[in-house]
Amino acid sequence: MIVTRRIRTITLAFAGFFLLAACGDDNREHEAYLLVEEGQLTVCSEVPYPPFEFEDPEAPSGYSGFDMDLMQEIADRLELPMEVKVVGFDPLVDGTVFHYRQCDAGASAITIREDREQDLDFSDPYFDSLQSLLVPVDSGISSIDDLNGKSVGIQASSTGQEFAMENLPDGAVPQAYPGDAELLPALQSGHIDAILQDYPVNDEHAQANDDYEVVETFETDEQYGFAFGKGEKTELLNAVNEHLAQMREDGTYEEIYQRYFNVD
Numbered sequence: 001m002i003v004t005r006r007i008r009t010i011t012l013a014f015a016g017f018f019l020l021a022a023c024g025d026d027n028r029e030h031e032a033y034l035l036v037e038e039g040q041l042t043v044c045s046e047v048p049y050p051p052f053e054f055e056d057p058e059a060p061s062g063y064s065g066f067d068m069d070l071m072q073e074i075a076d077r078l079e080l081p082m083e084v085k086v087v088g089f090d091p092l093v094d095g096t097v098f099h100y101r102q103c104d105a106g107a108s109a110i111t112i113r114e115d116r117e118q119d120l121d122f123s124d125p126y127f128d129s130l131q132s133l134l135v136p137v138d139s140g141i142s143s144i145d146d147l148n149g150k151s152v153g154i155q156a157s158s159t160g161q162e163f164a165m166e167n168l169p170d171g172a173v174p175q176a177y178p179g180d181a182e183l184l185p186a187l188q189s190g191h192i193d194a195i196l197q198d199y200p201v202n203d204e205h206a207q208a209n210d211d212y213e214v215v216e217t218f219e220t221d222e223q224y225g226f227a228f229g230k231g232e233k234t235e236l237l238n239a240v241n242e243h244l245a246q247m248r249e250d251g252t253y254e255e256i257y258q259r260y261f262n263v264d
Contacts (some may be wrong), residue, residue, distance in 0.1 A: 037083070040082065041074075041075045041082045043084050044085050044103035045063070046088060047108075048180060050204045051200055051260040052066050052068075066257070067109060069260075087103075089179055093120070093227070098227075098232060104233060109198060109224050110122075120227045122227060123240050125225050126224055130219050131198065132217045133202070134213070136213075137210070139194075141193065141215060147171075151191070152196050153183045153196070154174055154196050155179055155180065161174070161176060163196065198222075200261070
């Protein structure tokens with residue numbers, strides 16, 4: 001009986017040792033990520049921007065969308081809970097939120113651009129996008145050439161704004177807004193005549209409301225990436241890229257993609 005108890009005690013001790021060792025390995029790995037809050041992945045995003053990010057009380061983080069679901073899956077694979085902080089797009093893409101340690105990563109349909117890479121590190125690309133023009137049905141606008149004398153809503157500091165400045169006709173009047181949350185109401189109220197922004201977002205509005213339509217798309221060779229503070233999160237960035245690649249290989253990426261874009 002005494003021998004049996006000793007064996008059981010030794011067995012439990014070894015089990016506890018290996019459990020602690022495993023936890024220690026996880027903790028050391030998480031320490032290498034230099035997380036702003038110990039034990040959690042903090043993600044900054046400019047919300048709403050459907051179908052990429054929007055509030056969802058049923059989601060673990062309180063947010064869903066293509067970006068959010070990808071990041072949630074990555075957080076799960078890193079064995080970290082995910083917290084989302086809603087921030088403006090400007091401080092996200094100029095690196096301010098990382099400088100002040102507000103978050104570990106940015107997930108907000110951020111186009112990878114050379115000028116942004118001066119302040120940010122990017123993950124491998126996870127989405128190919130293009131620009132588009134959303135207008136009310138029967139507006140008489142069928143292309144960008146019809147915008148002479150029209151007010152065109154664009155998101156400040158976005159690739160849509162850059163495209164607009166280079167391609168709108170001289171008589172068009174660009175109006176910059178902080179984000180999609182302000183752009184759509186401006187179109188609905190008649191303060192602007194059109195929205196020029198990323199196609200998936202404009203398409204989401206057209207699908208949700210028959211009063212609006214996407215009349216033109218523009219190939220811009222844009223690719224989205226998750227953002228990180230410049231030179232700050234090398235280990236975390238490598239882990240995100242590793243899991244993105246695994247998700248493409250095991251079908252998880254395609255499953256999430258089909259959830260929002262329903263492409264056969």
